[in-house]
Amino acid sequence: MKDWNYENEQWHKLPSHLKHLPLFTRNFDFTATFIGAMWAFFLKFIGFKLYARLKVVGDFHELYKNHPKLLVISNHSSHLDATSITAAVPFKYWKHLYISAAKDYWFRNPVFTFFSKYCLGAIPIDRKEKKSEAVNLCITLLKQLDRIWLILFPEGTRSSDGYLQSFKRGVSIFSQTTNTPVLFLYIEGNKTLWPKGKLIPRPGILRVFIGPVHPPAPIEEIDSAYKKWVATVDPSVISDEVSKN
Numbered sequence: 001m002k003d004w005n006y007e008n009e010q011w012h013k014l015p016s017h018l019k020h021l022p023l024f025t026r027n028f029d030f031t032a033t034f035i036g037a038m039w040a041f042f043l044k045f046i047g048f049k050l051y052a053r054l055k056v057v058g059d060f061h062e063l064y065k066n067h068p069k070l071l072v073i074s075n076h077s078s079h080l081d082a083t084s085i086t087a088a089v090p091f092k093y094w095k096h097l098y099i100s101a102a103k104d105y106w107f108r109n110p111v112f113t114f115f116s117k118y119c120l121g122a123i124p125i126d127r128k129e130k131k132s133e134a135v136n137l138c139i140t141l142l143k144q145l146d147r148i149w150l151i152l153f154p155e156g157t158r159s160s161d162g163y164l165q166s167f168k169r170g171v172s173i174f175s176q177t178t179n180t181p182v183l184f185l186y187i188e189g190n191k192t193l194w195p196k197g198k199l200i201p202r203p204g205i206l207r208v209f210i211g212p213v214h215p216p217a218p219i220e221e222i223d224s225a226y227k228k229w230v231a232t233v234d235p236s237v238i239s240d241e242v243s244k245n
Helices: 030-051 060-066 081-088 091-096 110-120 131-144 170-178 219-233 240-244
Strands: 052-057 069-073 097-102 122-125 148-152 182-188 204-214
Touching: 030 052, 030 081, 030 091, 030 110, 052 081, 060 204, 069 170, 081 097, 081 110, 081 148, 081 182, 081 204, 091 097, 091 148, 097 110, 097 131, 110 122, 122 131, 131 148, 131 170, 148 170, 170 219, 182 219, 204 219
Parallel strands: 052 204, 069 148, 069 182, 097 122, 097 148
Antiparallel strands: 182 204
């Protein structure tokens, strides 16, 4: 994949893996809209209704009214996580929904790139090199868009045992730099349905719990507050080591 400096002529000449972002395109794209609608139908009425039955605990509509900008964080134990959060959010809000996705995985070949661009609306995050470019891009989105819900997985990678891992600093960097509050979500059943290392997901039940909105804060505070809230929802994912801390 061609390397790209996000700050270089970003309003005029874009690589293909960024052209799906509304911040840059600023126009109606019929193809992208059609694919998004078809994906929404499959996701909401087939994938997460008949196969993995999705239950949402909480109200996204009230959040949308009161919080035009949010960093949406969740636990991360499965490749189902990004799509289950997307399916939980009402389709009419999808145009303001962004997902940070590992560039080396979700943009590694034409099939994954197509899916990440048109179905997830993903922002490619380079975990190996040029990390600052991806950080600057996310900060630009949070500062310049009137509405944006940016989904992040602060653990950085999938948990292999289901226990919550320590959060990376990125959430606090974005939150404090742009004064964006943080919405807590918790996904229950993700590790059971599609554990790390398995090729395809199993059928079953997924629950997405909508938690509190936390103000911008250092990562240690967000990490602690999130784990305390999750312990009230599903104490089984809090390890003894975390409990002692």
